[in-house]
Amino acid sequence: MTRHFWVLIHRYAGLYMAAFLIVAGLTGSIMAFTPEIQNGLNPPLKVAQQSGARLDEFTLRERAQALVPQGLVTSLDLHRKPGEAYTARFEPRVDPATGKPFELNLTVLTLNPYSGAEISRLKEPDGFWPITRQNFMAFVIALHYRLAVPGSIGVWLFGIAALIWTIDCFVSAYLTFPLSVRRRADGKPRATKRAPRSWWARWKHAWMVKWSASTYRINFDLHRAGGLWVWLMLLVLAWSSVGFNLNEQVYMPVMKAVFRMPDPYGDVPTLDPPRPEPALAWREAHAVGQRLMAEQARRNGFNIEREEALMYIAEKGVFLYSVRSDRDVMDAVGATYVMFDAISGRDAGLILPTGQNLGNTINSWIFALHTATIWGLPFKIFVCAMGIVIAMLSITGVYLWLKKRRAIAGRRQRQSAVSVDSARSSVKTWPG
Numbered sequence: 001m002t003r004h005f006w007v008l009i010h011r012y013a014g015l016y017m018a019a020f021l022i023v024a025g026l027t028g029s030i031m032a033f034t035p036e037i038q039n040g041l042n043p044p045l046k047v048a049q050q051s052g053a054r055l056d057e058f059t060l061r062e063r064a065q066a067l068v069p070q071g072l073v074t075s076l077d078l079h080r081k082p083g084e085a086y087t088a089r090f091e092p093r094v095d096p097a098t099g100k101p102f103e104l105n106l107t108v109l110t111l112n113p114y115s116g117a118e119i120s121r122l123k124e125p126d127g128f129w130p131i132t133r134q135n136f137m138a139f140v141i142a143l144h145y146r147l148a149v150p151g152s153i154g155v156w157l158f159g160i161a162a163l164i165w166t167i168d169c170f171v172s173a174y175l176t177f178p179l180s181v182r183r184r185a186d187g188k189p190r191a192t193k194r195a196p197r198s199w200w201a202r203w204k205h206a207w208m209v210k211w212s213a214s215t216y217r218i219n220f221d222l223h224r225a226g227g228l229w230v231w232l233m234l235l236v237l238a239w240s241s242v243g244f245n246l247n248e249q250v251y252m253p254v255m256k257a258v259f260r261m262p263d264p265y266g267d268v269p270t271l272d273p274p275r276p277e278p279a280l281a282w283r284e285a286h287a288v289g290q291r292l293m294a295e296q297a298r299r300n301g302f303n304i305e306r307e308e309a310l311m312y313i314a315e316k317g318v319f320l321y322s323v324r325s326d327r328d329v330m331d332a333v334g335a336t337y338v339m340f341d342a343i344s345g346r347d348a349g350l351i352l353p354t355g356q357n358l359g360n361t362i363n364s365w366i367f368a369l370h371t372a373t374i375w376g377l378p379f380k381i382f383v384c385a386m387g388i389v390i391a392m393l394s395i396t397g398v399y400l401w402l403k404k405r406r407a408i409a410g411r412r413q414r415q416s417a418v419s420v421d422s423a424r425s426s427v428k429t430w431p432g
Contacts, residue, residue, distance in 0.1 A: 003179075006171050011401060013168045018394040020147075020161040024241070025394070027144035029387030032372040032380045034137060041133040045085040050114040057086075058283050063116040064088035064109050070095075070102040072276065074314065078307035079324075079334075085119055086111045094276060145244065159245030165238040172227055178202035216403055223396040226389055233369070233386055240370040243363070261359025264339055264349025265316070274314040278342035286310055288345040289321025292338045296350045302327045308334040317342050327354045329364045330373040 030037070055063075057076045064073055064086075071090030080086070088109045092101035106121040125132075128139040128148060139148060146154030178199060207228050209221040227234065243251040248266070255261040278285065289310060297304055308322040319342050324334025330353075337351040350356070353364035368374040372383040 003175070006175060010168060010171050010175055013164050013171070014394070014397040015401065017161045017165055017168070018398050020158055021165065021394045022391045023147065024144055024158070025387040025390030027140050027387070028237075028390070029384045030140050031137075031144055032383040032387070034141075038137050041136060044081075044087070045110055045119060046083050047085050047112055047114065047119075049083065052114060054113040055086075055116055058286070060086045060111055060113065060116060061088065061282065063111060064090075067118060068104070068106065068109060069093075071104050071106075075309060075311040076282065078309055080113070084113075086113045155245050159242065159250075162238055162241035162245055163250060166235065166242055169231065169235045169238055173231055176203070176206040176224055176228055178206070216400070219396045219399050223393060223400060226393055226396075230386060230389055234390070236366045236369050237386070237390070240366040243367065244370075255359045255363065259357065259359030259362065261357055261363065262349075262351075264351060265320075268316045268318055268339070268348055270315050271317050275317045275342070276314050278312050278317075278319065280319070280342050280345060282310070285312075285319045285340075285342065285345070286321070288340055289319060289338060292340055292347050293321060293323055293336075296338060297325070300350070300352065300356070302336070302352065302355070304336075306334065312342060318348055325352075327352050327356075329353050329368045330371075331376060333373065335364065 057078060057080070061073050061076060065071075068088075068090055070093050072093055073088045074091055075089070077087075088111065090104060090107055090109065092104050094100065095102050105123060107124045108122040110119040110121075111117065112119055122134070124138075125135055128135055128142065131139055142148040146158055148154070149157075207225050209225050210217060213221070239251075252261075252263055252266060256263065280288065293304060296302075303326045305324045305326065305328075308324055309320075311320045311322075312318075313320060318339050320337050320339050322334055322337045325336040327336055328334050335351075335353050339348040339351070340346060341348055352360060354361045369379075369383075372380045
């Protein structure tokens, strides 16, 4: 009865998840190569080397703000590649006359990093139709994350599917375990023609695919063995998906409760209304970030390798200053942060990818694994293949359910026909 209950849980959980996981798996296969695809479709603008030094990021930001006074640049890339143009991404300021955001005729402005002269303006489309080179990857990401459904409905539906997927990882593993050996009343195994095999010997068959069997058996083996061979990665992808879609509602509370993971960003209260612009000037904020990071490096024993970015979060009224350190996990991006108040410059917390807390370390690893930002091209290929495996597991699961449903319906029809025939026979043989 217990096993049958978990079979039903697995079956109906799989039916709910199937469409979501097929979409997530196939789009995830594409997203494993997001930087390569994005750079191929929309290569960054190049600027030939010129005499003199490049302007610093703060001067370029000031030039961009002067060209678009109704917009705000809230992040600075402090690790620009040589030869690339400077790109400023804008958010609209609030119109004091109406209390509503200004209508901007652009979202991205590109400048010459040597002179600060404008190169191009781009207005990114709000929707995904028509699909173009500019929004193709944004559309794929939206499909992967929320079925490209506007608002929060898609996020919630995908988040619920991810939570069910996480739980079902354990249920499905349990269902692959061999049935217990039947025993007599005295506790000894029941007599059989063959000697009883060990639990591990009986479980071994769950890891294999019998390619010479029927179509149904091959699909069953693919579904069972395919899930076992990549079970740990499936769990990583499932739980990190909960982190993407239900971060505040489920993921962070669980990580805090289980691992006591610190959350300095979440602990900062959200402002109502947000503070659109910081009191600290950006150059001053940069100096504060450098000082705080250097202090944290000495205190916590890590080395700073390079600067990454400086961001202002209006909803929290804080700056985030990030660097790449020897505690980082991802290949190309630094995720070592200090956070500080945008008025006083007061330290508001440190986020280290590894070595600070077990929860932080797990968090960094599972998101790096999910986004294929670790171990270079071989792991990107593996994550791409994982997306196909996830789709395969969902498709084979639906196939098995349909076959069983049809078999049950056929058996009921035959039983009904037998009952009708029996009734007719009874009528014919009834006396008189």
